[in-house]
Amino acid sequence: MECLLGIKGRDFVLMASDCVVSAHGIVAMKKDHDKMFKMTDSLVMSVIGHGGDDVQFAEYIAKNIQLYRMRNGYNLSTKEAATFTRRNLADYLRSNTPYSVHLLIGGFDREEGASLYYMDYLATSTKVPFAVHGYGAYFTLSTMDRYYHDDMTQKEALHLLQRCIDEINTRFVINMPTYKIRIVDKDGIHDLDDMKPTGSGGSQGPESMVG
Numbered sequence: 001m002e003c004l005l006g007i008k009g010r011d012f013v014l015m016a017s018d019c020v021v022s023a024h025g026i027v028a029m030k031k032d033h034d035k036m037f038k039m040t041d042s043l044v045m046s047v048i049g050h051g052g053d054d055v056q057f058a059e060y061i062a063k064n065i066q067l068y069r070m071r072n073g074y075n076l077s078t079k080e081a082a083t084f085t086r087r088n089l090a091d092y093l094r095s096n097t098p099y100s101v102h103l104l105i106g107g108f109d110r111e112e113g114a115s116l117y118y119m120d121y122l123a124t125s126t127k128v129p130f131a132v133h134g135y136g137a138y139f140t141l142s143t144m145d146r147y148y149h150d151d152m153t154q155k156e157a158l159h160l161l162q163r164c165i166d167e168i169n170t171r172f173v174i175n176m177p178t179y180k181i182r183i184v185d186k187d188g189i190h191d192l193d194d195m196k197p198t199g200s201g202g203s204q205g206p207e208s209m210v211g
Contacts, residue, residue, distance in 0.1 A: 001174050002048040003136030004035065005164060006104040007144070008116040008129050009152040012185035013106035016161055016195065017046045018136075018176040034180050039065050040075045041188050042108045045085070048133055049101030049121065057092075057099045061085050078107030082117040082125055090123035102133040108184050132164075139171045140164040154183060162198065169197035 005016040017035040020028055036046045037058040045061065047054040065084070069075050076084065082105050092099050103119040118131040130144045147160050158181075165179055181192040 001135065002035070003134035003168065003176060003179075004046045004048055004102070004104050004132065005136065005140065005161060005179075006046070006106055006116045006118075006128075006131045007148070007152070007157045007160060008106070008114050009154060009157045010150075011108075011114055012154060012157075012183050013044075013108065013114045013116050014154070014157045014161060015044050015046055015104065015106050015182045015184065016165075016179045017048070018134075019178045019180055019194075020176055021051075031177060036180060036182055037062055038189060039081060039105075040069070040107075042184055042186075043075070043078060043081055044106050044182055044184055044189055046104045046106075047101055049099065053099045053101050057089070057101050061088065064088075077109045077112065078105065078115045078117070079109075079112065079127075081105060081107065082119070082127075086119060086123050086125040089119065089121075093121075093123055104131055104133060106184050108186055110186075114185065135172060135174070136164070136168045136176075139167045143167055158192075162195065165195055166197050 001022050003018045007014040015036060019031055019033050021030040021033045022028055036044055039045050039062050045058055047058045065076055065081060100121050102121055105117040108114050116128055117125055118128045119125045130148050132140050143164050179195045181195050183190045
């Protein structure tokens, strides 16, 4: 019942996640939970999955990436972090304690620029221009495919994200009232105001969120 969204723009990655934590399938326990984790100053991982698996796996990866920097004096690139994460997820998949998690990894590197990686619980990993995890994918991938283009500005990406959130609000039987929003670019990670459905089917863009 969770949802992660990611959009790669011209020189940034826009990440979003719903804030609902459920228990026993139908009970909403929290509506202000942050499902995104800061890996480095320019790398964000958003995670959903079985209770406990998501936080434990994300923190395990984050601490190992920090350890790598302490030992070597520099951070992993986004591609290297995605490869490291996929390898660990694949190893645990073949053990007695697999992690049931779905991930989006977004970051910015001086050499490669912005990049977004999609990963599921089977450790399938690929670089993508946009991605959605969870039930929200049924309602939003067609919208992203229709309106996405490679040279998107932050304003255009936020407008597209609002369209997707409005579509989920209109079509999905489960209520997801609030989404955490972050942008990763050359200046680091930026927290934006939480985004809520407008009830207008995506016709209103969140221009006020961009300076």
